Amino acid sequence: MPDARPDDASRVRQVWDDQAGQWAGRGLHWTEHPAVQARLHAKTGGPGARDRFQYLLYRYFDDGAGVVDRVLTLGCGAGDFERGFAQYGFARAHDAVDIAAGAIELAIDAARQAGFDHIHYQAMDLNHARLAPDTYDIVFGLSTVHHIANLEHLFAQVQTALKPGGYFLLDEFIGPSQFQWPDRQLAIVNHTLARLPEPLRRSISRPGSAKPPVTRPTIEEMNAGDPSESIRSADILPLLPEYFEVLEVRGAGGSLLHLLLEDITGNFAAGVPDATQWLETLFHLEDSLIANGTLADDFAVIIARKPA
Numbered sequence: 001m002p003d004a005r006p007d008d009a010s011r012v013r014q015v016w017d018d019q020a021g022q023w024a025g026r027g028l029h030w031t032e033h034p035a036v037q038a039r040l041h042a043k044t045g046g047p048g049a050r051d052r053f054q055y056l057l058y059r060y061f062d063d064g065a066g067v068v069d070r071v072l073t074l075g076c077g078a079g080d081f082e083r084g085f086a087q088y089g090f091a092r093a094h095d096a097v098d099i100a101a102g103a104i105e106l107a108i109d110a111a112r113q114a115g116f117d118h119i120h121y122q123a124m125d126l127n128h129a130r131l132a133p134d135t136y137d138i139v140f141g142l143s144t145v146h147h148i149a150n151l152e153h154l155f156a157q158v159q160t161a162l163k164p165g166g167y168f169l170l171d172e173f174i175g176p177s178q179f180q181w182p183d184r185q186l187a188i189v190n191h192t193l194a195r196l197p198e199p200l201r202r203s204i205s206r207p208g209s210a211k212p213p214v215t216r217p218t219i220e221e222m223n224a225g226d227p228s229e230s231i232r233s234a235d236i237l238p239l240l241p242e243y244f245e246v247l248e249v250r251g252a253g254g255s256l257l258h259l260l261l262e263d264i265t266g267n268f269a270a271g272v273p274d275a276t277q278w279l280e281t282l283f284h285l286e287d288s289l290i291a292n293g294t295l296a297d298d299f300a301v302i303i304a305r306k307p308a
Contacts, residue, residue: 027204027266030257035279036265044171044250044301052250052301056138056169057090060303067092068137072161074126074154075099075144079107082119091137097124098144126154131161141170146233147226155243165308168244170236175255175298177234178222181214185295189214189259192285200267200278214259237302244304251297256286258298 030036046055061068069092073081076096085094098104101123111119127150139158148154158168176182181189190213193201203209222229240246260282261268268275289295 027269028263030254030261030265033261033265033268033279035268035276035283036257036261039283040252040299043252046250052169052171053085053140054088056167056303057088060167061090066090069093070095070136071138071140072096072131072136074139074141074158075147076107076121076142077103079103079110079119079121081140081142082107083111083114083116086114086116086119092118094119095122095136096120097122097126097129099123099125129154129157131157133160134163136161136166137163138167138169141168141172143171143173145170145236146173146230147228149228149231151232151235151239155239159243159306162306164306166306168302168304168306170240170300170302170304172236172300172302173230173233173254173298174236174300175230175233175258175296177232178219178230179217180219181216181259185255185259186214186216188289188295189256192256192260192282196264196278197274199272200275201264202267203263204266205263211264214262237300240302240304245307246302246304248301248303250301250303251290252299252301253286253290253297254299255295255297256289257282 031040041051044052044055046052046059067090071085071091071094073094073096076082076098077100079096082094082096085091096107096119098107098121104121104123107119107121111117111121126144126148139162141158145151145154162168193211193213198210201210203211237249268279270276286295290297
């Protein structure tokens with residue numbers, strides 16, 4: 001198991017402090033496209049639910065009609081999720097933690113301005129977290145668990161912190177650890193990239209250039225950037241059953257779209273010639289490749305439960 005070293009933790013804090021509140025809106029990331037968002041909601045939200053969180057409430061909490069005492073977010077960033085989840089009026093108290101103190105400050109300020117006094121934020125390194133026993137009805141792990149090296153410790157803490165019968169919802173990258181993409185996956189992504197019309201292949205971060213072929217980063221490159229990135233992502237699904245009853249794994253794809261659309265997502269805006277048709281083609285291609293076993297889901301929403 002990779003060690004979560006103090007110098008790594010400092011770098012991780014800095015990376016996420018620098019990105020706090022600035023992640024979206026540039027058309028770089030695949031999930032920024034409304035059609036991709038709609039696709040992910042449909043894949044992970046279930047029939048009649050507009051997203052995976054509403055699905056959890058409707059499926060496991062009497063159609064969302066009840067109210068629970070306390071929930072927890074692992075890796076809250078600048079607090080967008082907590083403020084959005086407040087619309088359901090479902091939790092009397094909502095705790096949220098993140099390694100980045102700068103992000104926590106932004107989250108506290110935004111919650112205060114929105115008048116949400118039931119949301120409580122705290123800076124915490126989840127590799128060494130100590131959570132209060134039998135406290136939470138739901139714990140959310142949102143694009144954060146794949147940054148944790150000490151998964152066994154975190155899962156044990158979440159198991160302890162949940163009330164008997166409490167739920168652990170993960171919305172996570174579960175693909176290759178440290179982005180060590182298999183050759184076949186890279187070949188498919190790059191073959192598809194080469195087929196796109198030139199306007200759709202233009203790099204957004206490097207104007208005037210086409211997006212280059214996608215490559216596998218070295219471990220040294222990963223550690224030099226954000227050493228926590230997907231550090232043990234491939235271990236998440238195998239480890240979960242040792243601590244929880246896994247109720248559902250709702251695959252979200254991403255094994256083609258994540259790598260292909262990175263840095264070109266904004267080119268597929270409404271009104272761009274052929275953009276919508278190409279995006280639908282890419283959706284169908286990814287679904288087909290996953291269905292026939294050529295690719296696997298790199299992202300998933302997982303609903304697990306602590307035995308009652």
